Amino acid sequence: MKTEASKISALLITFNEIEHIAAVLENLSFADEIIVVDSFSTDGTAEVAAKAEGVHLIQRPFVSFTDQKSFALEQAGHPWILFTDADERIPERLKEEILTTVGEVENPASAYYFRRTFMFKEEVLRFSGWQSDKNFRLWQKEQCHFDPERIVHETLIVNGPTAVLQNKLIHYSYSSYEDYKAKMVKYGQMKAREEFARGKRFLWPARWLRPWYKFFNHYFLRLGILDGKKGIIISYLNALGVHARYKELIRLRREGD
Structure with a gap:
């Protein structure tokens, strides 16, 4: 029998995730509560979440990933947090490992890493x-x-020990070239704003050298070459994200000047 100490709050932040929302909510249905914090989606994501059984939907403007996730965390009503992205799925064996960890491990870690299959x-x-x-x-x-x-x-x-669960999460991050490209550019621009706010400065050659190194690192050092055409695409788009970061940093610096 599940105790109060082993109950799980599953948390999710969303914006225009109609492709994933129904499947991820079904996937998380083993949790004791599901909270979706949506940034006013325009594609029907919020409507699907609102109709799903056992799901508490909150709509809130998006400021940053940290701000939105921190807010979601504050809403959780149970001791254990399971925080996934809409494009992630928990296979059955990982689900069983999660339930065993929160319900049967005598001295559990404060936080657990999940390895991911991309x-x-x-x-x-x-x-x-x-x-x-x-x-x-x-x-x-x-x-x-x-x-x-x-x-x-x-x-x-994390205030306390960490550990890694054995079974992997499935990450459906790449659905199309344009979708992943937009995601990398967005992340790069947001990273630039974070670094600019901290007063980070850089040498101009880095604008060109860092993206090339990112590609070289992922494609050669991290063995993207073994993924064939897929490896070229992912390595290029990761490098594009770095390029977008420096381009945005330059824009912000010029505006500041």
Whole structure:
């Protein structure tokens, strides 16, 4: 029998996730509550979430990923947090491992990393830098919070030990070239704003050298070459994200001057 101490709040932030919303809510249905914080989607995402059984929908303007996720975290009513993205899925074996971890482990860690399998459309991307990818997805609410200084690629501050679950999360991040390109450019621009706010400066050659190094790192050093055409595409788009970051930093610096 599940105790109060082992109950899970599943959290999700969304904006125009109609492609994923129904499937991810069904996937998270084993949690004791599901909270969706939506940034006023225009594609029907909020309507689907509002009609889903056991889902609490909150609509709120988007400021940054950290701000939105911190707000969602504050709404959680249970001790354990399961925070996923709309394009992620929890396979059955990982679900069982999660329930065992929160319900049967005597001294659980404060937070758990999930390794992720990156899907390129319907195919697994085995290399290109994703082979070692992992993120915090499960943690104890009272022992963790998001770093307020990070606005993109948000960082979880953990007060206590961490561990890694054995089974992998499935990440359906790449649905099309244009979609992934827009995502990388957006992340790059948001990263630039974060760095500009911290007063970061850079040497001009970095604008050209860093994107090339990003491609070289993912395609050669991180073995993207073994992923064939998929590896070229992912490595290029990751490099494009770095280029977008420096372009935005230059724009912000000129406006500041």
